[in-house]
Structure formats: C-alpha cells, structure tokens
Amino acid sequence: MSALITSLCSTLMFAVFVSADQKNITAESGQDVTLTSRAPNNNKIIVVEWSRADLESHHVLLYRDGQFDPDGQHPSFKNRVDLQDRQMKDGDVSLILKNVMINDTGTYECRVQRQREILSLITSVYLHVDPPGQSGGNKDGGREDGSLGLKIGLSVCAVLLVPAVVGFLIYRKHKQQQMI
C-alpha cells in the first residue's frame, strides 16, 4: 500500500517537475523583471536566444559565438535587456528586462544550444504587465507563480503520504501489541 503511494507520488512529482519550466509572471509597468531560465547539463553554451512568439523574425536577445548579436533584435528591446549573468555560470541564462511596458506582455521563450547539441526550447515564461499604480506587483521582479504546480504536487504528496505513514505506524504498533 505505502509502496503504491510512494510510486504514485514520484510519478506525480515527475510530472510536476517536467512542466515546471512554464512560468507566469505579473509585473507593474516601469519595473525591472527577471525571466529566470537555467540550461541543464554542463556542455559549453554556444547560443542563447530569447524570443517572443508574436514578434516573429525579431528576437529579444541573441547571444552567439561569444557575443551579443544586435542585428535582428526588435528595436523595442534595445538597451533594455541583458543576461543576469553574462558568464552564464551553472547554465544561468536568465533574462533581465528593464522598465517594462504594457506591450511587453507576452510569452517569452528561451532556446539554448550547447556544444554537440541542437538548439532547443528550455523555458517559456508568460509575462503580464499591468499599468502603473495597480495593486499587486512588488518592487522588483514581479510575482512569480511558476512554483504553483510544485506546491500543489507537494501538498498532494503530503496529503497522500501522511495517512499512509500514520496508518503504517498504527499497524506496526497493533502488531507489536499482538506479539506481547
């Protein structure tokens, strides 16, 4: 019984982790936001591309062959974007977007190519920008709801696991009493 619950939980946790890189951030106009993204494994990063689906051929930020590529960047993002860590230590390819505007609302996608790999989508973040002076949205970074799925997963696990453990303890105690 408890084995079944444990395996159920790990399946659930797996599903949650796999979908974890779909984030939803709300910010207020004028804030600086960080769209977090981390490239897995350790091969050298060759290409980082942040884009927004509705901007078609224009990118938000493109890093290639050791430098940033201003050609093809949407003019709206000039001098407003940077990588959080230009060294991309530990695969950190998070994007900083300064002074967000209402029309920055959209789905941002991060694609990374590492040595001996193909360019692949690693993060998708939906950014919603509210007009200034609206409730919600803290000073910098905005609200991040990305971990919601994880929290739900953990709660469900706790809800399933706690009765199982308690049940097992009661069962064991019962057995011990029978033996005496």
Ligand SMILES: *[C@@H]1O[C@H](CO)[C@@H](O)[C@H](O)[C@H]1NC(C)=O
């Ligand atoms: C993101 O969250 C906002 C409110 O918090 C909601 O209105 C919106 O539908 C969400 N979008 C996505 C793509 O989950």
Ligand SMILES: *[C@@H]1O[C@H](CO)[C@@H](O)[C@H](O)[C@H]1NC(C)=O
């Ligand atoms: C957003 O609006 C600003 C000014 O109104 C404009 O310069 C910019 O190009 C717009 N950005 C996008 C992505 O359309």
